[in-house]
Amino acid sequence: MHTASSPSARSEVTENAPRRVVVGSDGSHWGQNALVWAAEHAWRTGAELDVWLWNRTGDTPDDIPDNGGMNHVTSTFPLLSVSIHGAGTDPVHDLKAAARGAGLLVIGYRGHSASSSGLDGAVLPLINEIVCDTVVVRGRPASVHGANLRITALISGGEDDTNVLSRAAAIALEHRSRLRVVHALPAPATRDALAADHQFVLDHAARRLEKLDRRPSHTVVLLHGQPHEAVSRCTDSDLVVVGAGDHLARTGHCGSVTRSALHHAPCPVLVVHGPSSSPQQPEAHPHVPSTRAATGRHDISAPADRPARASV
Template sequence: MTKRIAVGTDGSYWGDAALGWAARHACVVGAELEVHQADRRYVDIPADIPTDAGIGATLRSMPMLPVRILRSGPDPVGTLVGASADADLLVLGCRGHHHGTLGVGRSVVPVVTRAHCDTVVVRGMPASLHGRTRWITAMVRGSAEDIDVLAKVAKLATSLQSKVRVVHVTPPAGPRWLPEQLGSATVLERAAARLASLAPKITPELRSLACQPPEAAVACPDTDLLVIGDTRLTDRNHLDPMTKAALYHSRSAVLVVRN
């Protein structure tokens, strides 16, 4: 079955960045690209934005990429969540035309919480947006979600020929006690063993951090993609603090792996 990547764009800076990221990734993994273009009838788009929201300019260098372009309806969240039901990956920018210069747009968290597939929120520095650091960073928690995260990272790192960093974050609690250190070491050792079984050629860098989620989200700026698991097993309407901090503060695109 052909893979499908769905992406939403409104012609804004981050909309263009999401479209470019999704198109490049589709080329690498051999997927179809489904573009959901914001409709001027429902969204206030500046007059100087091309009528195709810059889609033609972005895709001109990828003539062999299979692309389907659809107009979004009046509910962009519903459009993207609906697209995620049949997609292998959903990609969106961290904000649009009218969402300021900090944080994320009002549609991002609702889409991530409701999406049926893995979701990438594109943000970060130019080097990471274009895959120049050649690093993928995985956040592990010592829970069942790590299995899916590491499987995704192994596959991506193999396809993109990237190096892998595995990070385990614990909250600071005064002096470091030996059991805490052993706990973090065990989590990282298990993650390394799991990666070795999935992709024997990958030798990950292991890093333990004792900090709050916003600090952890920016602790590894030299990465192309930050991969984190979906921990919303009981509450499907709210993101956990680490995932939310990653979406708001990461210096790279964030991949939220759906269980």
């Protein structure tokens, strides 16, 4: 016998459903990497994938397929729910509109050339103006393909830290990865200042992680150096997570740490704009067709109920 679900039950299911993953691609190397990254993330989280493909331009090489690499996505993730759209003459405008209400936007860090018709002219305008979390795919092949199984969250002691930690923990669980939380601290005038800042920022991060119902295996690290140095050291990470920063709210432009990550990180970058849109207890898809390279390295990280502390 069929029993109709109550309105409250249907509302709860709707509220807990993963929000759309939007991806823009011009068919370039980085555009196709962004497409595959977004497809795997949508598959892992059970979200719908909303694909926006750039129209071919004079900069588009002849060997780029008209469908922007969708054949690979549909063959690798055959059960993934996908909507495909053609971007118009202003792809940035189209992606801004598509990202409204989305859970995540994914783009490559550059396109076929340095012209604004590729993704090059889209990254910073999108980061500065949209309100959903954004992944910019860049970096080393091993990181792009998720071979390291490590997510790094960069915290500052500011208001962004809560959202950065929550989102980083969720995505680490979704991608079955370890979490490393890094606080970069320039050399202070006195050692007392160093100790006070170390204690406050790292203890705050540890308490936030302890409050999560489920949390990945994680470590908390103090890095002696500038934030951009912390970004450049993420060579063993698959994703670095940063906040959009209060600088964005004041000026309409992301801060220097976020810009440094977008331009120089050796791995994809997640810019967190607000509270995490992912559930605290994400369930990995039971059958993930891995596009990730296998790694034979085993890493000793802290147990989930006791974050380790380190200083470098």
